[in-house]
Amino acid sequence: MNGLESVLLRNRLAEAGFEPSVFRYPSTQADIGEAALSLAAHMRGFGDGPVHLVGHSLGGLVILEAFGAPGELPQGRVVLLGSPVQGSRAARAVAAWSLGPHLLGRLAAAELTRREPRTWRGERELGIIAGSRSAGMGRLFANLPAPNDGTVSVDETRIAGAKEHIVHDVSHTGMLMSAVVADSLVKFLNSGSFGSC
Numbered sequence: 001m002n003g004l005e006s007v008l009l010r011n012r013l014a015e016a017g018f019e020p021s022v023f024r025y026p027s028t029q030a031d032i033g034e035a036a037l038s039l040a041a042h043m044r045g046f047g048d049g050p051v052h053l054v055g056h057s058l059g060g061l062v063i064l065e066a067f068g069a070p071g072e073l074p075q076g077r078v079v080l081l082g083s084p085v086q087g088s089r090a091a092r093a094v095a096a097w098s099l100g101p102h103l104l105g106r107l108a109a110a111e112l113t114r115r116e117p118r119t120w121r122g123e124r125e126l127g128i129i130a131g132s133r134s135a136g137m138g139r140l141f142a143n144l145p146a147p148n149d150g151t152v153s154v155d156e157t158r159i160a161g162a163k164e165h166i167v168h169d170v171s172h173t174g175m176l177m178s179a180v181v182a183d184s185l186v187k188f189l190n191s192g193s194f195g196s197c
Contacts, residue, residue, distance in 0.1 A: 005173065012182040023038075029106060030107055032107055036065035039062055050074060052077050052189045053077075060082075078124050078126045084112060085157060090137075090144065091109075120162055125163045126159075126163055127188040127194060128158070130149065131154075132147035133170050136173065138152065151171075
């Protein structure tokens, strides 16, 4: 993704008083370690103030990996949007095709198809937003259990160690444009909870 799909979400964050910055990584060429090190360096570029992180889909996995990078990172909170932290049934189905790994890209093929459970050991408060509107391309490739966002099942977004997990009636891509998701995101970044300001 090139960042254009998150313009509306970034505008809503700016209206709430945040200063959004886009981090880009080459998902077709880099591995997750390289992307995580680059994200850690990007975070350190903001100085000593809090640096909150919001990751959609595969971006959330890069965020989780960044906290294993050496060196101190700025304080802040983390919110993952539709990130398949426990792997992706849809991606595993695509990866089984002869050209599947090439279509997914190096990073996605490695990280979305893994079966080992992830846990959160970071010091930051972690919130997860999942979607339950089953409208997306993932349903074409795999039989996703309900509830799902059309690409990622809600059970694939759960991770031990997260502070809160919430499900909204949005699709995988639609969560980037949802006012309800933006409201929950702002609440968590401000307070560490989806339920209070």
